[in-house]
Amino acid sequence: MQYSKFVKPAFDDFILPTKKYADIIIPRGGDNHVAIDLIVQHISTKLGQHNLCKIYPNLYVIQSTFQIRGMHTLIRDAKTTKHDFIFYSDRLIRLVVEHGLGHLPFKEKQVNTPTGSVYTGVEFCKRLCGISIIRSGESMENALRACCKGIKIGKILIHREGDNGQQLIYHNLPKNVADRNVLLLDPILATGNSAVQAISLLLQKGVQESNIIFLNLISAPQGVHVVCKRFPRIKIVTSEIDFGLNEDFHVIPGMGEFGDRYFGTDDN
Secondary structure, three states: OHHHHHHHHHHHHHHHHHHHHOOOOOOOHHHOHHHHHHHHHHHHHHHHHHHHHHHOOOEEEOOOOHHHHHHHHHHHOOOOOHHHHHHHHHHHHHHHHHHHHOOOOEEEEEEEOOOOOEEEEEEEOOOEEEEEEEOHHHHHHHHHHHHOOOOEEEEEEEEEEOOOEEEEEEEEOOOOHHHOEEEEEOOEEOOOHHHHHHHHHHHHOOOOHHHEEEEEOEEOHHHHHHHHHHOOOOEEEEOOEOOOOOOOOOOOOOOHHHHHHHHOOOOO
16 A cells, blocks of 8 residues: 555656666666676776776777677677678777777868868878788778778788797788878787887888777787887777786687687687
């Protein structure tokens, strides 16, 4: 009687309408352990990313949304098919490329619109190229070409020798690379060893450190530390900092054979 006369009407009048202001609603409340764990992981990831971004102002992590978090969940799920793994990886890579392009230098430009008015906008630099670290970086080339029609793309191949060394065995860079802004492509930043060698080569060829934007799908904290400390003026753009990389930093949990087959992951 008390529930029907007081509790339920009060809930309908004062509690239920506030649902429209909620960012997240968890069905079944404290009994929904899956939803709670997901939120805890999301918050932990955000806190970790925030701390690294505070340490390194040249590190840019795409703002995490449930859509981005959902796609990362799918590419790690052991049940995900190869087709879906590639589809969602490509979607995330496209977001990384788009975000990276936003860090290119630009200048103000005015144009006349079809209605005869003047629009004040910006014009991005025209001297741009992509450099992929073979073979994993090649998985990002289609997204770059889709965003920058006709862009020149070079290659760097670094071979791992033993447990300690890297050997640069091939490079084919665009002409006048020293005068260009460079988008360096590698989906996985793990130890940072290959990245350091690739960036060092670009600097030897005359590319300005501040003109390099390093695009990653997933970055490990160790790789971020290594690259940012060694090259404080380059920019790193990634969709997620993964604190779950295993001890030798070669394997992304959940990637398995699909990740190796698509990204060609080794010691990057």
